Amino acid sequence: MATSMRATINIARGMDGAIAEILLGAVKGQNLAAERLLALSAAEAPLDSNSGGTLIASGTVVPAAAVGDDSLVTYDTPYAARWHEDQELVDNLGRHYMGDSNFQNGRKSHYLVDPARENKAELIAIVAAGVKRG
Structure with missing residues (x-):
């Protein structure tokens, strides 16, 4: 005599929660990656001549609150964007500044975008780990 057994499992019910x-987890990972990028960029950001770290101290992460939000890494000094881009500048008096500054101790312009590009795989791995932890 043959016996058969059949089971139906409905996993769709719990999928919304999963x-x-x-x-x-992706949002948390994204925010952790932004924190890592802040640390990486702070290691390359120029030091101010007066206090030595005003620019670096102004660095913050604005975390994503929900899926679809961006996590932002920002530096908030009047010269943060200028030093980041460090390109030729003509001020309102017509004076030329050639850019390409020689910042001290290996510090440099593009202190935010370069570490993001150079450490892309690490930053993606941080987000992926957040997704896995979900």
């Missing part, structure tokens, strides 16, 4: 956890 998906929500995965997405929450």
